[in-house]
Amino acid sequence: xxxxxxxxxxxxxxxxxxxxxxxxxxxxxxxxxxxxxxxxxxxxxxxxxxxxxxxxxxxxxxxxxxxxxxxxxxxxxxxxxxxxxxxxxxxxxxxxxxxxxxxxxxxxxxxxxxxxxxxxxxxxxxxxxxxxxxxxxxxxxxxxxxxxxxxxxxxxxxxxxxxxxxxxxxxxxxxxxxxxxxxxxxxxxxxxxxxxxxxxxxxxxxxxxxxxxxxxxxxxxxxxxxxxxxxxxxxxxxxxxxxxxxxxxxxxxxxxxx
Ligand SMILES: [Mg+2]
Numbered sequence: 021x022x023x024x025x026x027x028x029x030x031x032x033x034x035x036x037x038x039x040x041x042x043x044x045x046x047x048x049x050x051x052x053x054x055x056x057x058x059x060x061x062x063x064x065x066x067x068x069x070x071x072x073x074x075x076x077x078x079x080x081x082x083x084x085x086x087x088x089x090x091x092x093x094x095x096x097x098x099x100x101x102x103x104x105x106x107x108x109x110x111x112x113x114x115x116x117x118x119x120x121x122x123x124x125x126x127x128x129x130x131x132x133x134x135x136x137x138x139x140x141x142x143x144x145x146x147x148x149x150x151x152x153x154x155x156x157x158x159x160x161x162x163x164x165x166x167x168x169x170x171x172x173x174x175x176x177x178x179x180x181x182x183x184x185x186x187x188x189x190x191x192x193x194x195x196x197x198x199x200x201x202x203x204x205x206x207x208x209x210x211x212x213x214x215x216x217x218x219x220x221x222x223x224x225x226x227x228x229x230x231x232x233x234x235x236x237x238x239x240x241x242x243x244x245x246x247x248x249x250x251x252x253x254x255x256x257x258x259x260x261x262x263x264x265x266x267x268x269x270x271x272x273x274x275x276x277x278x
Pocket of ligand 1: 039040041042043086214215216236
C-alpha cells in the first residue's frame with residue numbers, strides 16, 4: 021500500500037464512524053433520557069423508571085451507558101411490568117413517542133449538549149484529508165439528527181448506523197456500511213470511535229478497528245479493560261488524532277490487528 025497522506029489511497033476510502041453521547045457531545049444524554057420517561061408515561065402510565073447518580077443512569081438496576089435506544093425502550097417497558105409479547109407490541113410506539121418527546125423538549129429549551137473539546141477540529145481535518153465521517157450510535161436516527169443539528173455538527177456526517185435499526189450495537193455497523201455503499205464507497209476502511217466499554221465490545225464483535233476516547237464516563241483503564249488497544253485522553257492535537265484514526269482504519273486493510 022502506498023498511503024498518500026490523506027484519507028484516500030488505492031485501497032479505498034477511510035470512513036470514521038463516531039458514537040454520539042460522550043464521544044462527540046457532552047451533556048447530551050439528559051434530555052434524551054427524559055424523553056424516554058415522557059414516552060413511557062404516555063404509553064403505559066408508568067412513572068419515570070430512571071435512577072440518576074454519580075455513577076451514571078440506571079433503569080431497573082441496569083446501567084444505560086453504551087445501550088442503544090431499542091434496548092432502552094425494552095428496559096423501560098420491562099420496568100413497567102409489561103410481558104414480553106406486550107413489550108414487543110408497544111416498543112415501536114414507545115420509540116416513536118420518544119422521538120416526539122425529544123423534539124418537544126428541544127423546542128421547549130431543553131439542552132441538546134455541547135461538542136466535546138477538540139472534536140470539531142478533528143472532524144474538519146478528517147474532511148480535509150478526504151475521509152468520510154459517519155455515526156455509529158445508540159441514538160435513534162431522528163434523535164441523532166435533531167441532536168447534532170442543534171449542536172451544529174450535523175453537516176460533518178453523511179452516513180450512519182442508528183439505535184432504532186437493530187437490537188444491539190454490533191448490528192448497527194451493517195446499516196452504516198449499506199449507507200456507505202449507497203454513496204459509492206463499496207470497500208471502506210473503517211475505524212470506530214467510542215467512549216464506553218460496550219462500544220469496545222461492539223467493534224470487536226463486528227470486526228471493526230476501534231479507537232476509544234476517555235472523553236465520557238469511562239477512563240483509560242476501564243476502556244483498556246474492555247479490550248481497547250488504543251485509548252485517547254482527548255482529541256487534541258487534531259493532526260495527531262487524525263493520524264491515529266486513519267492509521268487504525270488502514271490497519272485491517274494492511275493486515276494489522278483489529
Ligand atoms: Mg457514548
